[in-house]
Amino acid sequence: MNENVIEVKNLVKNFDVSRGFFSRNKAVVKAVDGISFNIPKGESLGLVGQSGCGKTTTARALCLLDPKTSGDVNFYNPDSDEMQNLDDLNDEQIKQFRRNTQMIFQDPYESLNPRWTIKDIILEPLNIHNIGSLENRTEAVVEILRTVGLTPPENYLPRYPHELSGGQRQRVSIARSLVMNPKFVICDEPTSMLDVSIRISIMDLMLELANDLDVSYLYITHDLAVARYMCNRIAVMFNGKIVEIAKTEDLLNNPIHPYTKRLISSIPVPDPKYTREKYDIDFTELDQIIANNTENLAMVDVGDEHFVATHDVKDLLI
Amino acid sequence: MSKNILEVDNLNMHYETLEGNVMAVNNVTFSVKEGESFGLVGESGCGKSSVASTLLQLQSDNAVISSGSIKLDGKEIVGLTENELRQVRWNDISIVFQGAMNAWNPVVKIGEQIREAIREHYPEKSKKENTEKISELFKIVGLEDSIMDRYPHELSGGMKQRAVIALALSCDPKIVIADEPTTALDVVIQDQILNEIKKVQKLLGLSLIYISHDIAVIAEMTDNMAVMYAGSIVELGPTEQIFSSPKHAYTKLLLESTPSIVGEKKKLRSLDGEPPSLINKLSGCSFAPRCPDKETTCNPELDMELVEVSAGHYVDNCCSRGA
Numbered sequence: 001m002n003e004n005v006i007e008v009k010n011l012v013k014n015f016d017v018s019r020g021f022f023s024r025n026k027a028v029v030k031a032v033d034g035i036s037f038n039i040p041k042g043e044s045l046g047l048v049g050q051s052g053c054g055k056t057t058t059a060r061a062l063c064l065l066d067p068k069t070s071g072d073v074n075f076y077n078p079d080s081d082e083m084q085n086l087d088d089l090n091d092e093q094i095k096q097f098r099r100n101t102q103m104i105f106q107d108p109y110e111s112l113n114p115r116w117t118i119k120d121i122i123l124e125p126l127n128i129h130n131i132g133s134l135e136n137r138t139e140a141v142v143e144i145l146r147t148v149g150l151t152p153p154e155n156y157l158p159r160y161p162h163e164l165s166g167g168q169r170q171r172v173s174i175a176r177s178l179v180m181n182p183k184f185v186i187c188d189e190p191t192s193m194l195d196v197s198i199r200i201s202i203m204d205l206m207l208e209l210a211n212d213l214d215v216s217y218l219y220i221t222h223d224l225a226v227a228r229y230m231c232n233r234i235a236v237m238f239n240g241k242i243v244e245i246a247k248t249e250d251l252l253n254n255p256i257h258p259y260t261k262r263l264i265s266s267i268p269v270p271d272p273k274y275t276r277e278k279y280d281i282d283f284t285e286l287d288q289i290i291a292n293n294t295e296n297l298a299m300v301d302v303g304d305e306h307f308v309a310t311h312d313v314k315d316l317l318i
Numbered sequence: 319m320s321k322n323i324l325e326v327d328n329l330n331m332h333y334e335t336l337e338g339n340v341m342a343v344n345n346v347t348f349s350v351k352e353g354e355s356f357g358l359v360g361e362s363g364c365g366k367s368s369v370a371s372t373l374l375q376l377q378s379d380n381a382v383i384s385s386g387s388i389k390l391d392g393k394e395i396v397g398l399t400e401n402e403l404r405q406v407r408w409n410d411i412s413i414v415f416q417g418a419m420n421a422w423n424p425v426v427k428i429g430e431q432i433r434e435a436i437r438e439h440y441p442e443k444s445k446k447e448n449t450e451k452i453s454e455l456f457k458i459v460g461l462e463d464s465i466m467d468r469y470p471h472e473l474s475g476g477m478k479q480r481a482v483i484a485l486a487l488s489c490d491p492k493i494v495i496a497d498e499p500t501t502a503l504d505v506v507i508q509d510q511i512l513n514e515i516k517k518v519q520k521l522l523g524l525s526l527i528y529i530s531h532d533i534a535v536i537a538e539m540t541d542n543m544a545v546m547y548a549g550s551i552v553e554l555g556p557t558e559q560i561f562s563s564p565k566h567a568y569t570k571l572l573l574e575s576t577p578s579i580v581g582e583k584k585k586l587r588s589l590d591g592e593p594p595s596l597i598n599k600l601s602g603c604s605f606a607p608r609c610p611d612k613e614t615t616c617n618p619e620l621d622m623e624l625v626e627v628s629a630g631h632y633v634d635n636c637c638s639r640g641a
Binding site for chain 1: 361362504506507512531532538561562571576580581587588590592
């Protein structure tokens with residue numbers, strides 16, 4: 001019996017940026033530099049941080065879109081009811097993994113094939129994994145369209161993505177990932193392209209589906225307010241490393257790492273009477289400290305599953 | 319009592335398209351005082367940016383201002399010729415555009431691009447004077463002088479946006495329009511830019527029109543605000559008052575659909591449906607088809623018109639009676 005859907009240990013992803021084919025000096029960018037986290041079943045983890053900190057790289061490495069450089073990823077395989085290491089999989093098992101781990105992308109305008117009908121788009125994963133008979137598949141498509149709130153489904157089946165609004169397209173993306181009945185879905189800023197008014201309905205839909213279908217999310221966002229609404233726990237990433245990870249309310253009320261504090265202090269609050277606490281840090285110095293820590297950052301538990309990176313950060317305050 | 323620097327009165331603007339006229343701005347009336355910061359908020363396509371472009375008379379060729387007036391410091395600018403407009407733009411009113419990346423010419427150094435704007439308006443000034451002026455502006459927005467000799471691609475998004483703000487200030491305008499100046503930026507950088515804009519505004523006593531879809535940013539940046547929906551202003555008034563006692567159903571929804579990191583974690587409300595097509599004139603309350611709070615006090619058949627509910631706080635007459 002295992003309680004996590006995914007366990008990540010010291011995940012590293014480097015990109016080779018050596019100049020020229022014959023160059024002797026290997027230059028690498030450490031996009032993800034030894035991060036570890038677990039996601040318990042039925043819970044959602046928010047991954048927040050500024051652009052370029054490695055959030056999306058983590059997501060792509062986790063679902064095998066890009067090969068990771070090193071580290072261990074164990075995932076829960078519902079077919080065999082046990083944890084499996086991603087490195088030990090044969091082709092058949094990789095297929096199983098891909099079925100159980102889905103991804104929802106940021107931009108619904110680019111992640112749907114413009115020449116395919118909605119029916120084709122949602123049918124594709126079913127065809128690839130050869131699930132059910134042809135009639136069953138069409139039924140599954142109709143069913144999932146109803147689940148994501150595109151009703152009546154018959155009206156949507158023959159339409160093309162350009163005929164739909166941004167919110168409807170993102171619903172199609174969600175339908176496409178959930179039609180496989182995954183246990184783990186990686187969401188890469190699924191609502192940041194959407195308008196304020198539509199955003200909440202998509203977020204509510206995802207929360208509802210997580211509850212009904214027992215799905216866990218890794219929810220990537222740069223917006224802490226969105227992460228708070230969606231996730232049980234939040235991990236804060238900076239320059240390829242996780243600097244703090246804690247339960248959502250704990251992290252917001254009791255941040256410890258200076259970068260987390262800076263991040264929280266920079267979120268505007270929709271209340272004109274509220275004045276934010278000003279908190280500024282020296283980013284060049286933080287960059288240095290993080291870069292000098294070539295070893296994996298040790299995380300210290302400060303209580304109640306609240307982990308903070310332990311490098312020396314006392315003198316960062318300006 | 320400070321005077322009005324900008325008065326927009328009953329402005330109507332539409333775009334002529336093959337499918338018909340898109341009524342982008344309908345009967346928009348508002349004014350901005352000296353040193354005031356005024357916010358325009360609404361979802362995409364509600365006409366925020368159309369209002370901004372008409373204020374500078376930068377609207378596209380198929381845009382027609384059918385009626386209304388825009389008075390800038392007492393001077394009417396609707397109907398001015400292109401030559402007359404060149405005197406107004408940047409001298410009296412300037413704009414900070416949304417994408418800092420797209421606002422710069424990639425093959426000209428930043429300093430030269432700002433000098434060009436100053437030269438256009440003050441041809442008598444020497445290059446040295448202009449460079450000093452830019453150096454002064456850069457100090458205000460927190461950039462080093464060496465940035466002047468850089469090309470846009472050498473700068474980060476936040477630096478480019480700071481330089482765009484310096485560009486907007488280069489001819490000492492009385493009023494600056496900021497059209498979503500931080501949407502393409504990271505939260506921490508956004509915070510820095512917002513502080514910079516606030517600082518500059520206070521320092522120079524500027525009037526500011528801040529356009530955003532993010533109600534949290536509007537809450538922090540503005541004294542007065544207007545909520546736009548489908549080309550019309552549905553609520554107008556002091557920011558604090560609109561946040562503490564919103565009157566229009568759409569404003570209430572906007573406020574209740576914004577997640578926050580402080581206070582109780584609340585269930586947020588979502589807004590179903592889509593904004594109406596603006597082709598051809600809408601009659602009655604344009605929000606009525608999506609309105610979740612329809613009450614007996616609603617008057618959806620009345621044409622849209624702002625009614626004063628308390629001092630300086632106006633709301634569309636459909637929602638005014640329940641207030």
